[in-house]
Amino acid sequence: MRNGDSTHQEPQAIKASPPLRTEPLVEPSSTPYKELPKGPVGRSERRIDGPEKVLGTALYGADLFFGKADYFAQVVRSEKAHALIRSIETGDALRMPGVVAVYTAKDMPGTNRQGLIHRDHPVLAEDRVLYRGDGVAIVVAESERAVRRGRDAVKVLYEELPVVADFDDALAEDAPRLHPDGNIMGGKRIRKGDADAALSASDVIVSETFVTQTVDHAFLDIEAGIACWDGHLLTLHVSGQWAHEERRLTALALGLPMEAVRIITPATGGAFGGREDLSMQVYLGMVALKHPGKTIAMRYSREESMRARHKRHAMRIHYTIGAMRDGTLTAAKITVYSNEGAYASTGPAVLRKAASHATGPLRIPNVYVDVYGVYTNNNPTGAMRGFGACQMAIAYNGMMDRLAERLGMDRADLWKQNLIHSGDAVTTGQIIPIATAVECLDAALRQYRAKKQHDRPLAPHERRGWGISVICFGLGYGDGFPDASRATVRLTPAGRLEVYTGGVEYGQGLLNMAGQVAAEELGMPFSLVDVIWADTGRTQESGSSSATRQTYFTGNAVKIAASELREQVLDIASKLLPVHPHELDLHDGKAVGRFNPSLVVPMAKLIEEGRKRGYSLEASGIFKPRTVCEDFDTGQSPRSFITYLFGSHIAQVVVDMETGEVRVERYVACHDVGKAINPQSVAGQMIGGATQGIGMALMEEVVMDGGVMRNANFTDYILPTFRDVPTIETIILENDDPGGPFGARGIGEPPLIAATPAVLSAIGNAIGVAPHTTPCNPQRVWELLYPDDAQTPYAARLTTAPPHALLSK
Amino acid sequence: MATDSTTWQLRCTVNGRPIEAEVEPDETLLFFLRDKLGLTGTKGSCLEGECGSCTVIVDGRALNSCLVLCPQMQGRRIETIEGLANGDKLHVLQDKFLASGAAQCGYCTPGLIMAAKALLDQNPNPTEQEFFEGMEGNICRCTGYAAICEAIRSAVQQWK
Numbered sequence: 001m002r003n004g005d006s007t008h009q010e011p012q013a014i015k016a017s018p019p020l021r022t023e024p025l026v027e028p029s030s031t032p033y034k035e036l037p038k039g040p041v042g043r044s045e046r047r048i049d050g051p052e053k054v055l056g057t058a059l060y061g062a063d064l065f066f067g068k069a070d071y072f073a074q075v076v077r078s079e080k081a082h083a084l085i086r087s088i089e090t091g092d093a094l095r096m097p098g099v100v101a102v103y104t105a106k107d108m109p110g111t112n113r114q115g116l117i118h119r120d121h122p123v124l125a126e127d128r129v130l131y132r133g134d135g136v137a138i139v140v141a142e143s144e145r146a147v148r149r150g151r152d153a154v155k156v157l158y159e160e161l162p163v164v165a166d167f168d169d170a171l172a173e174d175a176p177r178l179h180p181d182g183n184i185m186g187g188k189r190i191r192k193g194d195a196d197a198a199l200s201a202s203d204v205i206v207s208e209t210f211v212t213q214t215v216d217h218a219f220l221d222i223e224a225g226i227a228c229w230d231g232h233l234l235t236l237h238v239s240g241q242w243a244h245e246e247r248r249l250t251a252l253a254l255g256l257p258m259e260a261v262r263i264i265t266p267a268t269g270g271a272f273g274g275r276e277d278l279s280m281q282v283y284l285g286m287v288a289l290k291h292p293g294k295t296i297a298m299r300y301s302r303e304e305s306m307r308a309r310h311k312r313h314a315m316r317i318h319y320t321i322g323a324m325r326d327g328t329l330t331a332a333k334i335t336v337y338s339n340e341g342a343y344a345s346t347g348p349a350v351l352r353k354a355a356s357h358a359t360g361p362l363r364i365p366n367v368y369v370d371v372y373g374v375y376t377n378n379n380p381t382g383a384m385r386g387f388g389a390c391q392m393a394i395a396y397n398g399m400m401d402r403l404a405e406r407l408g409m410d411r412a413d414l415w416k417q418n419l420i421h422s423g424d425a426v427t428t429g430q431i432i433p434i435a436t437a438v439e440c441l442d443a444a445l446r447q448y449r450a451k452k453q454h455d456r457p458l459a460p461h462e463r464r465g466w467g468i469s470v471i472c473f474g475l476g477y478g479d480g481f482p483d484a485s486r487a488t489v490r491l492t493p494a495g496r497l498e499v500y501t502g503g504v505e506y507g508q509g510l511l512n513m514a515g516q517v518a519a520e521e522l523g524m525p526f527s528l529v530d531v532i533w534a535d536t537g538r539t540q541e542s543g544s545s546s547a548t549r550q551t552y553f554t555g556n557a558v559k560i561a562a563s564e565l566r567e568q569v570l571d572i573a574s575k576l577l578p579v580h581p582h583e584l585d586l587h588d589g590k591a592v593g594r595f596n597p598s599l600v601v602p603m604a605k606l607i608e609e610g611r612k613r614g615y616s617l618e619a620s621g622i623f624k625p626r627t628v629c630e631d632f633d634t635g636q637s638p639r640s641f642i643t644y645l646f647g648s649h650i651a652q653v654v655v656d657m658e659t660g661e662v663r664v665e666r667y668v669a670c671h672d673v674g675k676a677i678n679p680q681s682v683a684g685q686m687i688g689g690a691t692q693g694i695g696m697a698l699m700e701e702v703v704m705d706g707g708v709m710r711n712a713n714f715t716d717y718i719l720p721t722f723r724d725v726p727t728i729e730t731i732i733l734e735n736d737d738p739g740g741p742f743g744a745r746g747i748g749e750p751p752l753i754a755a756t757p758a759v760l761s762a763i764g765n766a767i768g769v770a771p772h773t774t775p776c777n778p779q780r781v782w783e784l785l786y787p788d789d790a791q792t793p794y795a796a797r798l799t800t801a802p803p804h805a806l807l808s809k
Numbered sequence: 810m811a812t813d814s815t816t817w818q819l820r821c822t823v824n825g826r827p828i829e830a831e832v833e834p835d836e837t838l839l840f841f842l843r844d845k846l847g848l849t850g851t852k853g854s855c856l857e858g859e860c861g862s863c864t865v866i867v868d869g870r871a872l873n874s875c876l877v878l879c880p881q882m883q884g885r886r887i888e889t890i891e892g893l894a895n896g897d898k899l900h901v902l903q904d905k906f907l908a909s910g911a912a913q914c915g916y917c918t919p920g921l922i923m924a925a926k927a928l929l930d931q932n933p934n935p936t937e938q939e940f941f942e943g944m945e946g947n948i949c950r951c952t953g954y955a956a957i958c959e960a961i962r963s964a965v966q967q968w969k
């Protein structure tokens with residue numbers, strides 16, 4: 001569905017007044033935060049789900065097995081990247097002691113299809129497998145040991161087909177067709193002004209090709225869950241990011257009415273986009289349907305988790321940018337190829353995000369963008385924190401470094417000259433009423449310069465450098481998608497405040513956000529709040545926990561619901577006190593007279609009275625802002641995203657010129673979050689996101705080789721550890737968003753998006769050659785330093801000239 | 810030593826409670842704690858000694874329970890996250906983790922708390938170097954470690 005919003009008026013260039021804040025309200029530091037003396041909003045309240053997490057009593061998917069599982073199931077996965085299935089022999093497996101059944105696609109009762117955007121992915125392969133990890137059969141047994149043996153005994157006979165290993169294979173003339181429409185999944189374009197003409201009129205043109213890697217989410221809580229079918233209802237306890245959509249997709253694939261499926265999301269150990277596609281829901285559901293009354297359990301190993309799951313898109317970005325001699329940007333021309341892997345997953349949304357964020361917060365009058373998604377026999381690629389926007393941030397930030405070098409300008413000056421201000425438009429033509437990119441950059445620079453530490457002296461083989469990134473991010477799905485959150489709040493007879501949301505908490509702090517907003521609105525102490533979440537049997541749909549949307553969307557839905565409940569409560573109070581509801585306030589668990597503070601009724605009394613008088617003491621809210629579809633031919637839209645977020649990071653690194661090793665020494669992260677509902681949680685997202693971005697810049701990479709993943713384990717897939725992350729100095733700016741709950745915007749993805757380019761920029765500054773390929777691990781640094789001879793030791797090179805000359809192109 | 814069908818008689822203590830159980834010789838301590846004793850606070854993630862999620866304390870030392878087999882636990886004293894709190898009262902590390910926001914998704918938390926406890930039990934005032942050596946085997950994907958360092962540092966001040 002598209003929201004053709006004909007009544008929408010383009011906002012005039014609104015200049016925010018009073019002047020925007022460039023100073024944080026709280027003193028920058030890593031942790032902890034000083035609190036503002038107000039209600040729960042703006043306070044670092046302890047996590048609602050914290051106690052059970054530190055006690056070890058929180059129940060994650062795999063913790064539900066104990067004493068509950070009747071049968072265990074496991075998936076037989078394809079060992080081939082591209083092949084026809086000739087036969088599946090299950091006889092040996094079925095003869096194994098303890099094995100109960102083996103199922104294949106023909107046993108699937110419904111459509112056997114999954115996929116969030118295109119239903120193109122068979123849950124169990126039918127005649128063909130498209131990646132090494134595609135599900136082929138399911139084995140059911142009485143114990144985990146038996147099910148593993150059974151799985152290993154299933155023999156699948158394949159007829160191998162040529163493997164489409166990457167973009168170039170996929171686009172070759174004689175490439176095997178992976179999908180009926182060919183190997184191009186889709187595309188997205190932006191046409192604004194005349195980029196070609198503007199480029200030829202530019203004083204300076206710089207071109208570069210960036211190559212970004214495939215990244216794994218690597219959340220620690222491996223996929224696991226249980227399911228049971230009682231003849232009427234299929235109950236699934238499996239982690240995801242959007243319980244209601246998981247219910248719809250599972251029901252479709254299994255041929256059940258939606259009402260016959262209930263998803264209950266257990267405690268969830270990280271997601272980062274990696275739980276957006278279905279994981280084992282349909283597998284578990286299918287087995288449960290075949291064995292009514294039995295509880296079925298399934299868990300992946302780390303290897304299966306990595307081999308089965310979608311990944312972050314690897315992209316190849318050809319970027320040309322033009323400028324006048326004074327540094328004014330004139331045009332950008334960008335072509336992006338994106339490795340979609342075997343199935344679409346959320347690829348189309350990632351491509352759209354990449355196109356609309358192709359020039360980030362830069363003011364460029366002429367822009368030409370083509371983004372293509374290309375199918376290959378790799379893992380499907382889809383949602384991951386920063387989807388599409390983070391790859392493009394690597395490119396536009398990299399171009400600014402190159403341009404500054406070419407023009408002989410200071411990087412920060414070049415940035416400031418070209419950043420959008422309030423009232424300017426981004427690439428899609430959307431005018432941003434409050435744009436705080438400059439403020440973020442200024443605050444980060446000020447912090448970096450003011451606290452310039454006594455840097456340790458460098459060894460002769462070391463170089464130090466620092467880098468800047470500036471980013472923006474349009475939150476939510478936007479682009480006309482009918483995106484909405486719903487919430488219900490309720491005052492219980494026991495005097496507690498219950499908040500119901502369909503949103504998933506996987507660590508990001510949704511429960512506190514929702515609870516603190518509701519408590520603020522109702523003047524309740526936070527300690528009396530309970531949040532019930534992501535259970536399709538008890539909560540209403542709140543959209544997915546992704547795209548940095550929950551604070552804005554669910555925060556607003558909760559606020560709308562709570563303010564309605566507030567009216568009820570004030571009404572009850574006015575029956576007990578000799579004043580009009582407008583003369584009352586809710587505060588600290590009491591109704592208090594605004595003009596006469598001696599008029600007080602405690603909440604418990606109000607609830608009791610309300611119940612007696614027939615008040616529902618419950619209210620629901622829906623938040624469904626409209627966005628406008630981007631034009632198909634030009635990518636222009638007056639309001640593609642509901643609001644924008646801005647941020648700027650500064651990284652300082654030391655590069656070992658002999659080994660190519662990079663250490664991040666110092667780090668400043670600044671984001672404008674509108675309002676930090678829970679400052680500690682916001683800082684946690686900033687530091688955690690920046691750490692993932694550092695991982696993407698320096699070490700993380702899924703290595704695919706002819707369709708085979710070479711590092712599907714934590715020994716070979718390198719993640720940032722304690723030693724890899726410096727103290728990250730966080731600066732939280734709070735320029736209210738007029739449409740956000742208490743002015744809040746959100747924070748989830750921008751810290752990751754900004755981090756990778758900041759580190760790359762610092763490496764370029766240190767070694768004099770700007771990186772173009774991620775991760776910039778020691779080998780790649782070495783290749784940058786010594787392109788002709790990666791074997792020559794640095795000492796030998798020193799006798800000639802030190803490597804430098806950023807971008808001689 | 811033992812064939813597949815031979816089971817072992819394991820005696821050990823878990824959180825001070827004597828345990829006697831039949832185990833398979835190739836059963837890991839992680840599996841035993843979680844699936845036999847129901848102590849699911851100890852988490853599994855990489856299952857090959859790389860992430861520290863499964864850290865427990867055995868005779869005072871932090872160990873990755875995914876790497877040790879049950880027969881090696883004969884006569885040992887095992888501590889898990891479930892044994893830390895005293896009734897309603899959180900252990901100081903648990904309290905500080907909560908206060909600093911060191912648990913986001915919380916999946917790494919039990920392992921981190923056990924690793925930190927083993928470290929501080931042996932060395933109540935670790936230098937930065939010793940701190941890293943004690944903790945670097947534990948991975949957290951969510952927090953970026955700052956809040957965890959903060960939590961452990963503030964626990965150090967109250968360590969008895």
Ligand code: FES
Nearest residue numbers: 854856858861875
């Ligand atoms: S699960 Fe034991 S170290 Fe990762």
Ligand code: FES
Nearest residue numbers: 914917949950951
């Ligand atoms: S809090 Fe999620 S892995 Fe550490």
